[in-house]
Amino acid sequence: MSKQQTKTEWLYGKHEVKAAVLNPRRKIVRLVLLPQCEDFLEELGEISVTPEIVDKNFFISHFGAESIHQGCAVLAEELPELFLEDLIDEDERPFVFLDQVTDPQNIGSILRASAVFGAKAVVLPENNSPSFNATIAKTSSGAAEIVPLIKVKNLVQSMKMLKERGYWCLGLDERPDKSRYQVDLRGKFVLVIGSEGKGMRRLTRENCDFLVNLPSFGAFTTLNAAQAATVALYELLRQKSSTSK
Numbered sequence: 001m002s003k004q005q006t007k008t009e010w011l012y013g014k015h016e017v018k019a020a021v022l023n024p025r026r027k028i029v030r031l032v033l034l035p036q037c038e039d040f041l042e043e044l045g046e047i048s049v050t051p052e053i054v055d056k057n058f059f060i061s062h063f064g065a066e067s068i069h070q071g072c073a074v075l076a077e078e079l080p081e082l083f084l085e086d087l088i089d090e091d092e093r094p095f096v097f098l099d100q101v102t103d104p105q106n107i108g109s110i111l112r113a114s115a116v117f118g119a120k121a122v123v124l125p126e127n128n129s130p131s132f133n134a135t136i137a138k139t140s141s142g143a144a145e146i147v148p149l150i151k152v153k154n155l156v157q158s159m160k161m162l163k164e165r166g167y168w169c170l171g172l173d174e175r176p177d178k179s180r181y182q183v184d185l186r187g188k189f190v191l192v193i194g195s196e197g198k199g200m201r202r203l204t205r206e207n208c209d210f211l212v213n214l215p216s217f218g219a220f221t222t223l224n225a226a227q228a229a230t231v232a233l234y235e236l237l238r239q240k241s242s243t244s245k
Contacts, residue, residue, distance in 0.1 A: 011137045012063055012073035014040060019142030020076050021047055026145065027077040032058060034071035063134065078132075082148045084123060084158055088165055092188045093120040094236050095162065097169075099155055099204045100195040101225045104130050107149070108139025109226035110193075115143035117233035119191070122147060125155045156203045162190050163209070171200060171208030172228050183210050185239040191232055196224045 008029055011020050020026050021044045032052045033040065041051060059069045087095075096110060096119050107130065111122055129151060130136070137144045152158045159169050170183065171192040192208055194200035205211065214223065214231050223231070 007078045008075050009078055009132070009137075010062060010073055010075050010134055012059070012067065012069040012134060013138050013141075014043075014070045014072055015142040016137045016140075016144075017072045017074050018043060019145040020074050021045075023079075023145040025079055028074050029077060030075040032073050032075075034059075037071035040072055067134075068138065079145075079148075082121070082150055084121070084150055084152055084161075087120050087148070087150075088162065090120065093118050094189045094191050094233070095120055095167070096122045096229060096233070097155060097159065097190055097192045097204075098122065098124050098129075098225065099192060099200045100128070100198050101193065102128065102130060102195065103225075104133060104135040105139045106224060106226045108136040108144070110229045111136070111140040111147050111149065112143040113226065113230040113233050114147045115140075117230075117237045119147060119233055121150050123150045123152055123155070123158065126151045126153055156207050159190060159192070159204070159207050163207075168210065169208045170232075171205060171211045172214065172232060173199065173205065173208075173211040174213060175211065183212055185236050189236060191229065191236065193225050193229050193232075196222070 011017060021028060028049050031047060031049050032054045035053055063069055096114055101107060114122055132149055163169060167188045167190050169190045169192055192200060192204060214228060
């Protein structure tokens with residue numbers, strides 16, 4: 001029986017390449033650069049592969065003419081798969097659950113906010129969710145190397161499992177029970193976010209312990225999923241930080 005081949009993925013852009021090279025959980029297979037980007041090698045330190053100098057046609061053929069690659073890319077083995085159960089008892093940082101959020105740029109931005117404000121992982125349902133790709137990696141600005149992106153078979157069952165382990169499920173919703181300022185956010189939380197427009201599915205919404213909105217000024221209240229996640233994660237961190245001083 002032949003050994004199963006390890007899957008690889010291309011990542012491009014200076015933030016993404018540097019984060020991947022410095023991530024001890026990543027195995028780098030190739031590193032390619034435009035000639036004018038050779039100085040970037042100094043930022044990477046010791047690397048396990050010999051850099052390849054290529055022309056711009058390499059980047060166009062692999063990533064498209066509109067890609068913002070900044071003249072560097074790595075081919076890396078996929079990160080080892082993590083499961084939700086691996087992270088439950090690690091600490092009390094929040095999880096971020098995404099329901100019907102399918103835009104890779106939104107997911108990448110949520111990973112970035114999660115890294116900044118200390119979320120433990122971003123969780124997606126297996127069905128109807130995009131696979132990890134270069135767009136998610138690029139938008140996350142390297143955060144995808146820090147915050148795991150986990151897929152689960154059933155989002156609601158995963159919420160119930162975490163609730164049994166002492167977590168509260170906090171859903172962002174336009175029809176809230178409370179404002180975010182009316183909820184004590186200093187415990188163990190799962191932040192649940194639906195897509196712009198569709199929001200959360202009915203069962204997801206019904207299994208949230210709290211439904212909150214984000215206070216706004218005036219009649220314009222629309223935020224995309226990434227913007228909403230950023231504000232909510234900041235508030236979670238702010239409240240936790242205020243009790244630790």
